[in-house]
């Protein structure tokens with residue numbers, strides 16, 4: 001299959017380094033983590049296994065996985081000063097800002113003092129991030145101080161348990177597992193590249209992750225799942241969705257959840273999350289949001305040959321599991337953290353500071369004028 005046509009803007013199509021972690025679009029719409037096909041991982045693995053694969057370099061055997069899950073479960077508690085900071089953040093704050101502050105505060109309390117700690121620091125963030133966002137959410141919205149130390153076996157189930165105050169159903173825990181796997185890693189995407197640039201200065205791992213959260217927040221990247229939800233929730237029927245989408249295209253507006261910087265004609269993650277969104281729609285008795293989403297997908301392909309990326313059907317899937325829209329992108333953080341940290345390790349292993357050149361477009365040499373002589 002032909003490579004996607006690219007121009008130099010946004011560093012598109014240029015190699016900015018090497019990685020052993022992931023291939024994106026290598027055979028058109030392929031995606032692999034350390035050589036494992038995303039379909040195999042999403043169909044068979046636990047997210048904790050994928051986290052292990054990315055962070056430790058190989059798939060765990062049963063004993064290693066059991067030990068890893070026990071370790072992650074033991075790291076779910078939040079320090080009191082972090083809880084106090086989270087309690088100060090207003091209910092109308094953007095949850096990605098809460099994540100950013102949470103990651104940064106954790107870095108103040110449990111600073112990475114040496115790169116020898118990188119594995120433990122990553123495991124700690126992986127265990128604690130669902131607690132950080134849900135502690136803030138439940139406190140600021142419901143006035144409840146939740147205990148983030150649950151006994152849930154999976155990170156996805158743990159997230160839903162904290163949010164809803166009761167253990168997740170088997171189906172919902174399963175879908176969260178798939179979702180976290182699909183979002184875990186994606187080569188040199190903008191947030192991962194941010195983490196690597198930060199790592200290349202030999203900074204600490206919390207700074208790398210905090211910066212990456214800021215990059216993921218934007219609607220052209222991770223924020224697209226929320227933006228897609230804000231769009232589709234307004235439409236009552238597929239016909240209304242079609243009319244509105246045609247209008248948006250006419251006005252040259254961006255349709256969130258569509259298109260990709262690397263894939264050419266499909267994002268392999270879409271079919272997988274779409275399948276689960278359909279299953280959840282059936283469970284929820286939905287006859288609006290899923291058909292609306294399908295019609296948007298149809299119209300975008302028919303009119304523009306633009307396809308759904310990983311974010312589009314995540315919107316309806318998360319909605320059907322009762323997840324508030326503003327928590328969509330923080331879930332992405334809880335997953336992509338694994339990819340970010342693995343890239344930080346890789347960068348540190350073979351580091352040179354990332355410092356490209358710029359093509360200068362400013363004025364030629366100018367004459368210095370004292371301030372009282374300027375216009």
Ligand SMILES: CC(=O)SCCNC(=O)CCNC(=O)[C@H](O)C(C)(C)COP(=O)(O)OP(=O)(O)OC[C@H]1O[C@@H](n2cnc3c(N)ncnc32)[C@H](O)[C@@H]1OP(=O)(O)O
Nearest residue numbers: 219220221222224253254255256257258259260261309310
């Ligand atoms: C998990 C993730 O982060 S996946 C990405 C999530 N982001 C989104 O869903 C936001 C919407 N999508 C987009 O903005 C873009 O497709 C990006 C940012 C993902 C990729 O950007 P690029 O690589 O610059 O896109 P690309 O080169 O394919 O664009 C080609 C043309 O299609 C248009 N296009 C691309 N995506 C869209 C879209 N979603 N809606 C409308 N038009 C689009 C572009 O405007 C461009 O048109 P132009 O040549 O007239 O300027």
Ligand SMILES: O=C([O-])CC(=O)C(=O)O
Nearest residue numbers: 185186188189190261310
């Ligand atoms: O690779 C990208 O540019 C964006 C993306 O799909 C991701 O980060 O998952």
